[in-house]
Structures are given as C-alpha cells and as structure tokens.
Amino acid sequence: MNLLEARGLKVSYGGINAVKGIDLEIHEGELVALIGANGAGKSTTLRALVGLEPPAGGAIHYQGHSIIRQPTHQLIRKGLVLVPEGRGIFGRLTVEENLHMGAYCRSNAKEIKADVQRVYARFSLLQERCRQAAGTLSGGEQQMLAIGRALMSRPRLLLLDEPSMGLAPLMVQKIFETIRAISAEGVAILLVEQNAKLALETSHRGYVLESGLITLHDEARALLNNQKVRHAYLGE
Ligand SMILES: Nc1ncnc2c1ncn2[C@@H]1O[C@H](COP(=O)(O)OP(=O)(O)OP(=O)(O)O)[C@@H](O)[C@H]1O
Ligand SMILES: [Mg+2]
Known part of the structure; x- marks a missing residue:
C-alpha cells in the first residue's frame, strides 16, 4: 500500500494554475526526490499535501484515507510533517523551545523529553546551543533545528523543502547525511531540492516537475542517466 498517494492534484492561486493535475506516490520508508526549476510548483505541491494550500482538484490519500481538507495540525499528529522552505524556525525562542514547539500536538511530557534528548544525540551542536536564541544560529544549524523540530512530532513521512538551500558545501x-540517516530509520521522505544530482543520488525514486506537471518519474538511478535530466537539471 502507498503511504501517500496524490491523484490529479491541482492547486491554483487566483487564476494561476501552479499545479496542474499531478500523480505522485510514496511508499512506506521510501526516499523520493521531487526536482524542478524555480517556479515549477514544488513548494506548492508540498504545501498542498500537508493541507496548507486547498487543492483545486484531485485526491490525496495518506495511510489509505482521504486527507483532502484535513487541517495541517491533524496531519502532523498522523505523522505527515513538512519542513518548509526557509525553515520557519522561531528566531526569538531558544533552540530547546523550538524543539518543544515541534511536539505541541503531543502531551506525554516524559516522551517529549526523551525525544528532545534523541534530537540532541543526533545533532550535538543543538545541545551545545540549547539555550541560545534560534535566530542567532547559522543557516546550517537552523536547518538542523528545523529537521529536529519536525522529528519531535515522530513523522512517518517527512516532506523537506530545499533543505540544502544557501548552505556551504x-x-x-x-x-544529506542526516537525511540518509533518518531514511535508514524507516521514515519515508519526499525531498524537494535544487541540488538535483545530490537529491537523486540519495533517493530511491524521483519525479521531475515542469510548469506544474510531472514530466518524468522513474528510479533515481535511471533519472541520473536520463539525457534530458542530465541536460536540464544536472548541468551537462
Ligand atoms: N502565495 C502565492 N500566490 C500567488 N502565486 C503563488 C503563490 N505561491 C506560489 N505562487 C506561484 O506558483 C508557482 C509555483 O510556485 P512554487 O513556489 O510552488 O514553485 P517552486 O517550484 O517551489 O519554486 P522555487 O524553486 O523557486 O522554490 C509560481 O509561478 C509562483 O509564482
Ligand atoms: Mg519552492
């Protein structure tokens, strides 16, 4: 069974059709890349999948149930979690307070505390800076915090929107090491990336989005060898 399945998904902003009827599926534990040029509709797709943009048409199923028009906080509770473009951390709150925000829909204080420790075990530099205002972290550290915060809701499917944007090599x-480690623990991931090469090298499968339409989807390895992909997205 597919963990997530979108069929004929459409999203419009006013009269502009940003996503024009796409099919997309993610299996349990799979790592899937979604690549495409600026403005192709990648962020819009992710936002629609987590209920942040109302679809203009189509169906979305998660764990076998329709999630169309379900509020985002309910989807987070079911393990469907977006790390947004630009990270969306709370700059004036401390690192630790940001992590706690990621658990706002949970109530077991003991478990939450244990999960904070698990995030610190993964990202030791977050622990070192736990009382620091998140806005003073470097871009890379903020990205780690954003991923750590998402892990606080114990995701089954993590949607990552350009996690490597603006970061030093x-x-x-x-x-990417972190993404692979989270994937190896069985969390399914849908990865939107400008760095198409690294994204496809890291993923099992990939989709190519062009002007709101999926124009190619295949095993990641096959996409890496595809002439069109090499020319348009791998800079060859
Ligand atoms: N809130 C909005 N209101 C109106 N138009 C929007 C809005 N958000 C996005 N769009 C438009 O929808 C289209 C798709 O945008 P989207 O942000 O999904 O692209 P993207 O593939 O994520 O691009 P990028 O790689 O630059 O992040 C673009 O033409 C964009 O201008
Ligand atoms: Mg985007």
Whole structure:
C-alpha cells in the first residue's frame, strides 16, 4: 500500500494554475526526490499535501484515507510533517523551545523529553546551543533545528523543502547525511531540492516537475542517466 498517494492534484492561486493535475506516490520508508526549476510548483505541491494550500482538484490519500481538507495540525499528529522552505524556525525562542514547539500536538511530557534528548544525540551542536536564541544560529544549524523540530512530532513521512538551500558545501553534506540517516530509520521522505544530482543520488525514486506537471518519474538511478535530466537539471 502507498503511504501517500496524490491523484490529479491541482492547486491554483487566483487564476494561476501552479499545479496542474499531478500523480505522485510514496511508499512506506521510501526516499523520493521531487526536482524542478524555480517556479515549477514544488513548494506548492508540498504545501498542498500537508493541507496548507486547498487543492483545486484531485485526491490525496495518506495511510489509505482521504486527507483532502484535513487541517495541517491533524496531519502532523498522523505523522505527515513538512519542513518548509526557509525553515520557519522561531528566531526569538531558544533552540530547546523550538524543539518543544515541534511536539505541541503531543502531551506525554516524559516522551517529549526523551525525544528532545534523541534530537540532541543526533545533532550535538543543538545541545551545545540549547539555550541560545534560534535566530542567532547559522543557516546550517537552523536547518538542523528545523529537521529536529519536525522529528519531535515522530513523522512517518517527512516532506523537506530545499533543505540544502544557501548552505556551504560541508553543511550540505551534513544535511544529506542526516537525511540518509533518518531514511535508514524507516521514515519515508519526499525531498524537494535544487541540488538535483545530490537529491537523486540519495533517493530511491524521483519525479521531475515542469510548469506544474510531472514530466518524468522513474528510479533515481535511471533519472541520473536520463539525457534530458542530465541536460536540464544536472548541468551537462
Ligand atoms: N502565495 C502565492 N500566490 C500567488 N502565486 C503563488 C503563490 N505561491 C506560489 N505562487 C506561484 O506558483 C508557482 C509555483 O510556485 P512554487 O513556489 O510552488 O514553485 P517552486 O517550484 O517551489 O519554486 P522555487 O524553486 O523557486 O522554490 C509560481 O509561478 C509562483 O509564482
Ligand atoms: Mg519552492
């Protein structure tokens, strides 16, 4: 069974059709890349999947149930979690307060505390800076915090919107290592990336989005060898 399945998904902003009827599926534990040029509709797709944009048409099923028009906080509770473009951390709150925000729909204080420790075990630099205002972290550290905060809601499917954006090469490597580690623990991931090469090298499968339409989808390895993908997205 597909963990997530979108069929004929459409999203419009006023009269502009940003997503024009796409089919997309993610299996349990799978790591899937969604690549495309600026303005292709990648962020819109992710936002629609978590209920932040109302679809203009189509169906979305998660764990076998329709989630159309379900509020985002309910989807988070079911383990469907977005780490948004630009990270969306709370700059004036401390690192630890930001992590607690990620658990706002949970109530077991003991479990939450244990999960904060688990995030610190994964990102030791967050622990070192736990009392620091999140806005003073570097871009890479903020991305780690954003991912850590998402992990606080114990996701089954994590949607990552351009996690490597604006980061130095070493930090990009670190973020991708983290993505692979989270995937290896069985969390399904839908990864939107400008860095198409790294994204496809890291993923099982991939989708290519062009002007609101999926124009290619295949095993990631096949996409890496696809002439069109190499020319348009891998800079060859
Ligand atoms: N809130 C909005 N209101 C109106 N139009 C929007 C809005 N958000 C996005 N769009 C438009 O929808 C289209 C898709 O935008 P989207 O942000 O999904 O693209 P993207 O693939 O994520 O691009 P990028 O790589 O630059 O992040 C673009 O033409 C954009 O201008
Ligand atoms: Mg985007």
